[in-house]
Amino acid sequence: MSDRPRGAGSHEQFTISYAGFNRPWATWIAHQLERLGHHTTLLRWDPPLSVPLDDALRNLLEAPGRVLLVLDDWYFSLGPRTDEEWTRALRTVVPPHVDRFAAVSVATRALPPTAVPLRPVDLRDLDSREARRRILGRLDVDPAAMPRNGDDDAFAPRFPNDPPSVWNVPRRNVRFTGREWALEELHQQFESGGRGGARVALRGISGVGKSQIGIEYAHRFGNDYDVVWWINAGFRATAREQFAELAPRLGLPVGEQLGERIRAVHEALRLGRPHRRWLLILDSADDMTQVEDLLPEGSGHVLITTLTQDWASTGSIAEIPIKSFTRPESIAYARRRAPRLTVPEADQLADAVQDLPLLLAQTAAWLAANQMSAGEYVALIRGGEANLIGISISSDYPMGFQTSWSITLNTLEENNPEAVELLNLFALFSPEAIPVRLLQAAHPSDLPPHLAALAADPIRWHTALRRLSESTAVRMDYVDTSEAEPYVDNVNMHRLYHSFLISTLTEERRESLTVTACEVLAGADPRRPADTREWSRYGELIPHLEPSGALSSTKPVVRALVLNCIEYLRVRGENRTGLRLCEQAIARWRTRLDPDDPSMLELTHQHANMLRRVGRFREAEAVGRSVVDRLSGTRPADDPDLLRAKNGLGGTLVTLGAYPEAHQLYDESARANMETLGDDAPRTLQVRSNLAIALALLGRYQESLELNRTILVVRERQLGARHYLTLHSGMAYAWMLRLLGQYQEAQSRQELNVRAHHQVMGRYTPQTLLAEHNLALCLRRAGDLDAANSLMSSIMERSAQRQGPQHPETLQVQADYATFIREHGDVEKARELAQSVAVSYRDLVGANHPYAVGTAGNVGLALWKFGERDEALQIAERTLMGMRRAVGDDHPWALGAALNASGARNLAGDEENALTLSRETLERAIRTLGETHPLTLSCKAALSDDLRSLRRGQEAGKLEQETLQQLLEGLGPQHPHTMAVRRRERPYWDFEPLLT
Structure with a gap:
């Protein structure tokens, strides 16, 4: 061997031998050598027991070049092989070929003395620079030619002592055996996906070892990733909680709402920011419908363990079937778990449990701890009755498995009865x-x-x-x-x-x-489901409600726990899980409790609430109405349960667009609460706040404004200016000011309101987004188009992330943004967005709902902009008829629809009918909104335009001057509305979904 280090001019071949555990070290070492221009081959060390160890070592010499052994505890224990075998093999093979062998050690304990001839260098507890220096020094390789930028490659192997940036995986099973084919196939499936990502499902019966393969893969290949995250996917609520926990670990700027966090994680993984290399593991994902919405897109990898073929049937997920151990794997595992077993005994045991890993693990563990002979134990297993324990078992399982577990339990009962008692409670x-x-x-x-x-x-x-x-x-x-x-x-x-x-x-x-x-479980209930500091505890408790029997308990404290868990799910926005829990509880409580029991009424109230939140509005109405009808016949008008039921039904009716009945229910509840609790009681104020919403939806803006002002004053006095309820009242008051055309005061108040929301609640809460939405609309009315555009697009993005793209509040801002960019941006994009919103509202609430009718009308305005007169006219006429049916002829929304219909008639050349409709609309607007409301003045400008189209110039001019004068006095000469009338632009009306 030359004394001169080998540098860039002498490219060598290296074969790196490693046990499966230390693939990360092997790949990292190979990368260092390849950066210097050398060639490497990775060779996993796991020779069959049938091959003598010295022959296995000699076989390494058949590989080209020098052989580098990555030694650790696992390398020496595979087989298993005895210390005597290793001593003999190393003494025989290494000395004659000492120039071909080299070694590094990452073992946690001292290597056998016979490893000395290999001269291993220790890499434990080193940083990458020192580890590289030692490896290259041991191989007599000159590091001078090492490129300086190689460590910056985002896809280069990570140094094994540097864990992934984000890591959440169960501890490694130190007894993991075999399965190399599955691990390699899994790795190849992921690699074949390239930088476009890949999804793979491990499918097999329960107990076959799918989860253990997933854990081993994460540990063995984890250094290929920046993020490795494990999710228990057997229960939807738990899976969503654990998926959402990734958000703060990725440093994402999110609040406490689960839905917001989940959407933020999806977006971060899809974009690869802040990390492009990620591995997500969904363990026990046997019900695809419960967790398929958690599957992320992006450049990373998703590993699923499952009992079913459902995932593979989608066509987008590869499947690797997992069978029982091969017999050599079973024998190796059993002997590692119970070293006293001979090969024939391990073979007998494996045959008795049909090589099923779970059963093999338990039976070998029992033999390791007890002195019964393996033959006698196997005979007991084989002699067990198939139905010894009364559970139905698939033919995939060995018939004697119940016997083996019964033996284990009996032994444990004799030696440690406390442990068995704890196990039974588990x-x-x-x-x-x-x-x-x-x-x-x-x-x-x-x-x-x-x-x-x-x-x-x-x-x-x-x-x-x-x-x-x-x-x-x-x-x-x-x-x-x-x-x-x-x-x-x-x-x-x-x-x-x-x-x-x-x-x-x-x-x-x-x-x-x-x-x-x-x-x-009841003792662990924090009893504060709305407190974000307690949310992790409720997330921990919910999966245990059903298996523990809590849903069937008759104890009040346990029923209170169930109701608190449902309230937590409601507050956190986990509506599907909340609805499922409601339905489970109702099925059990219905046979045990009277329908009017306080707990049952609370549960029914939450059930209707959850139905409404998942879009099952008619079912929510039926549940709520049945309670109101029943209690109305047996309770006094001021009964708290009846008032709560009316308030809940009112919320459902608002969603359905049944505004008059909702108003009636809110009004009755408000009056009763005022008489029994007083005008300023918190419950009274909440119902009156709902009443103010109903008034606004009925188009009674002035009455809504006055009621919101009253509530705001009381809440400022009682709660202070920065309480979230006070801020909500302030936002509602400013919203009504804007709808009444008092733009300057509305904007001034809303700017202060938004600033307070940011300070108190943060930028991502739904209430803050609503406050910013109102401010954006104020800015638009003031003509501050850049600020309005920037704020509205930001709100739309954050609302979609926070609440989902189909959430009513997201649709609300999308509808308004579509109308904004139609006039001040991309007309084609505006039409596409307007159409999308209209379809979403139609699917959500039905084609006859005011929101569906109004947003369809907004699509017509986009077509108007494109000059598609005939279709624009048809939509405008349909919108007018639909809105009049939905809310009445004199509602501001119906007046706005009439304004658009008259414009469409004029554009289509039907000036006479346009004039007739414009004159009628103006008369109605004056009666409903007053002479100086902006919509009334738009109706005046439209009528003037129609008169001008019919060459009635003197009449048109007089009305135009009157309109301009009123605009100058009310809004000022530079206001966009004033300037548009001065330019004789045909006025239009945008439908705006209201705050609810």
Whole structure:
């Protein structure tokens, strides 16, 4: 070997041998050598047991060039191989070929003494620069020619001691065995997707090891990514919570709302900002309909573990079927788990459990801890009755698996009865994340005395958990802290084992454990579902409501927990999950509670609320109306439950466009609350605020303004100027000022209101977005077009992220932005957006709803702009008829529709009918809105235009001068409305969905 380091002029071939665990080291070392112009080959080390170890080492020499061994604990334990075998092989093979072999060590313990001839250099706890220096020095390679910019390549392998920027994956299974074909195929599937990303599903029966393959893949290939994130996808609410938790870890500027966080994560992953390389793992995603909306787009990779073929049937997701272990894998695993087993004994055990990894793990663990001979134990398994435990099992499972688990439980019962008692209690919780931390922290009175004593003794508690981890199909989820030892936060139990445990419980025992589980959950209820600081706790509790029996509990404190969880889901905007929980609770409570029981009424109220929020408006109306009708016949008019029911039904009717009946219900509720609670009581103010909305929707803007002013004054006095309810009242008051044409005061108030919203609530809350929306409309009316455009486009983007593109408040701002850019931007884009909004409203609330009718009219104005006169006229006439049917002839919306219809008639050359409609509309506008309202003045300008078209110039001129004078006095000479009339531009009216 030359004493001169090999540099850029001498390109060599290196073969890098590694155990599967250390692929990240192998790929990183290969990258360093390739940057210097050398050639590398990666060779995974896992020789069959049938090949003697010295022959396996000699086989490495058949590879070209020098052989670099990446040594660690795993490298020496594969097989497994004994220390004697390694000593003999290294002494035999290495010395004659010492110039061909080199080694690096990343082991956590001392290497065998016989590894000395390999002269391994230690890479543990080094940074990348020092590790590179040591590797190149060991290989006698000159580092001088190393390019300086290679580490900046975003797709280069990450240095293994530098973890991904964002990491959330269960701990690695140190006994993971085999499955190399699955890992390699999975890696190839992802690599074949290139920078366009890829999605792959691992499909197989329960217990076959899909999750373990996913964990191993994340650890083995994790250094290829900047973000690796694990999600328990077996329960929709949990999956959404865990997906949303990625938002703050990515540094995204989001609030506390779950929907907002989820949309922000989707956008960040799609764009690859701040990270392009990401791996998302959806574990136990067996019901595709529950979590398919979490699948992100982008350049990253998605790994799904599932029982079903549903994911692959979509055509966009590749599938890798996962079968049981191969027999060599089973033998290797069993001997690693129970070293006392011989190869024939491990083979017998594997045959008895049909190579199913979950069962093999449990049976081998039992043999490792007990002295019964393997033959005797296998005979017991084979002799077990198929129906020993009364659960239905697929033919894919070995018939004796229940027997093997029963033996394990019996042994555990003899040696550690406390652990078995804890295990049985675990069965009453959702298996994906059993909250052991809550159990340990439970009030002693909520636990049986022996479990309370166990929880109070940290040593006994952790001993019991360790025994369960060693002997049963549970996995501990540890929380690592920098200030203390890692602690167990949750326990993950395999679902097949969970079902088995449930089946072993007698009815009496299960009822007793149900009581305990419910008391633990109720004791953990913060009782503050609207407090964002408690949201993580409610997210933790909800998955356990059904398996614990909480939904069927008759205890008031447990029913209160269920209602608080539903309220949390409502406040957080998780409406689909909230509706499902409502329906589950109703199915159980209906047989146990009177319909008028306070808890049942609260649940029914939430049910109607959730139905309305997911767009099932008619069903929400039916639920709400049934309660109002029933209580109206049995309760006094001022009964609080009846008033709440009326208020809830009013909200549904507002959504349906039934404004008169909604107004009636709100008015009745407001009057009753004023008589019983007083004018200024918080509940009264809330109902009166709803009444003000109904008045606005009826077109009674002045009455709405006055009522909002009254509420604002009271709330400023009671709550202070910066309370969120006060800010909402201030926004509603400014909104009405604008609709009444008092633009200057509206803008002044709304600017202050928005500033306060930013300071108190932040930029992303729905209420802040509504406040900014009103300000943007004020800016548009004032002619500050640049500011209006910038603010409105920002609101639209944030609302879509925060609430979704089809949320009513997002559609509201989209509708207004479409009308804005039609006049001050891209006309084609305006038409496309207007059409999209109109279709969305039609699908959401029906074609006859005022919002659907009005936004369809906005499409007609876009066509008008394009000069498509005939279609614009047809739409305008349909809009006029539809709006009159929906809200009446004298409603401001009907007057606006009439203004547009007269303009369309004029444009189409039907001047006489345009004049007739313009004159009628002006008369109605004066009666409804007054002489000087902006819409009335637009009607005057339109009538003047129609008179001019019919060559009645003197009459037209007189009316035009009168209109201009009123505009000058009301809005000023430079206001856009005044200038448009002076330029004789035909006035139009944009439909604007109202604040609700």
